[in-house]
Amino acid sequence: MKSQKAKPLNTCKKCESEFQGNYCHNCGTPLTLRRINGKYILSEIGSLFNFEKGFLYTIRELIIRPGENIRIFIQEDRNRLVKPIIFLILCSLLYTLAQQAFQWEDGYVTGNIGESTVTNFLIWIQNNYGYANVFMGLFIGLWTRTMFRKSGFNIYENLIVIFFAMGIGMLIFAMFGIVVSVTGWKILPFGGIIGVLYAIWVIGSFFYKGKVSTYIKAFFAYFLGYFTFMILVVLIAFLIDLISKGS
Numbered sequence: 001m002k003s004q005k006a007k008p009l010n011t012c013k014k015c016e017s018e019f020q021g022n023y024c025h026n027c028g029t030p031l032t033l034r035r036i037n038g039k040y041i042l043s044e045i046g047s048l049f050n051f052e053k054g055f056l057y058t059i060r061e062l063i064i065r066p067g068e069n070i071r072i073f074i075q076e077d078r079n080r081l082v083k084p085i086i087f088l089i090l091c092s093l094l095y096t097l098a099q100q101a102f103q104w105e106d107g108y109v110t111g112n113i114g115e116s117t118v119t120n121f122l123i124w125i126q127n128n129y130g131y132a133n134v135f136m137g138l139f140i141g142l143w144t145r146t147m148f149r150k151s152g153f154n155i156y157e158n159l160i161v162i163f164f165a166m167g168i169g170m171l172i173f174a175m176f177g178i179v180v181s182v183t184g185w186k187i188l189p190f191g192g193i194i195g196v197l198y199a200i201w202v203i204g205s206f207f208y209k210g211k212v213s214t215y216i217k218a219f220f221a222y223f224l225g226y227f228t229f230m231i232l233v234v235l236i237a238f239l240i241d242l243i244s245k246g247s
Contacts, residue, residue, distance in 0.1 A: 055090060057081075058087055061080070062167075062202075066201070070164055074153070088133070088137065088166055095129070098177060099129075099174070102182070117238070121233050121234075133169075136226060137225075141158045143224040144203060151207050172194055173192065173195050176192075176194075177191065199218075203218035
C-alpha cells in the first residue's frame with residue numbers, strides 16, 4: 001500500500017497553492033484564521049457599520065448620488081457598497097425593530113374585507129412591512145425591467161437598483177415612524193410619499209438622468225409593481241378561501 005505524500009504545511013486548503021506570505025497568492029485565503037471570540041464578533045460588526053465601505057457609508061452614498069453609485073457598483077466596483085440584498089434585509093430589519101419598539105401604526109398598507117384570508121394577509125403585510133417589502137421589490141424590479149428594457153441592463157441588475165432604493169425607503173419610513181411615536185405628529189403619510197419619491201428618483205437617475213420621461217416611467221414602474229404585488233396577494237388569499245370552503 002502506497003503512502004500518500006503529506007502536503008506542505010504552507011499549502012492553501014482551498015486551492016492547494018503554496019502560500020507566499022500571510023495570504024494565498026491564488027485565492028487570497030489567509031494562512032491562519034482569527035479565532036472567533038468577543039473581539040472578533042465586535043470587529044465584524046464594526047466592519048459592517050463603518051464609514052468607509054460599510055452600512056453607513058452605503059447609506060451616505062445612496063442619499064448623495066444614488067444613480068451614479070449603483071452604476072459603479074454594477075459596472076466597476078462591487079466592494080464599495082454593502083451587497084444590495086443584505087442592505088435591504090438590514091434596512092427592513094431595522095424598520096421592523098423600530099416599529100416594534102416604538103409601536104406606531106404604519107398605515108402604508110391598509111385594507112379590510114371582512115373576516116377572511118385576504119384580511120389576514122393584509123394585516124400580516126401591515127405588521128411586517130419590512131419583510132413584505134423584499135417581495136414587493138421583486139415585482140417593482142420586473143416592471144422596471146419592462147419599462148427600461150432598451151437600457152441593456154438585465155432583470156438582476158434592475159433588482160439591484162430597486163433593492164438599494166427600497167432599503168433607503170425603509171429607513172425613511174422608520175425615521176418618520178419614530179418621530180410620530182415620540183411627538184404624536186400625524187406626519188406618517190409624508191414619510192410614505194418621500195420614500196416613494198426617493199425610489200422614483202433613484203430609478204430615474206440610474207437610467208437616464210435629467211430626462212423627464214425617465215422619471216415618469218420610473219413612477220409607473222414603481223406603482224405597477226406595488227399594485228401587481230397587492231393584486232397577487234389578494235388573488236392567492238381568495239384562492240385559499242375558495243379551496244377551504246370547498247373542502
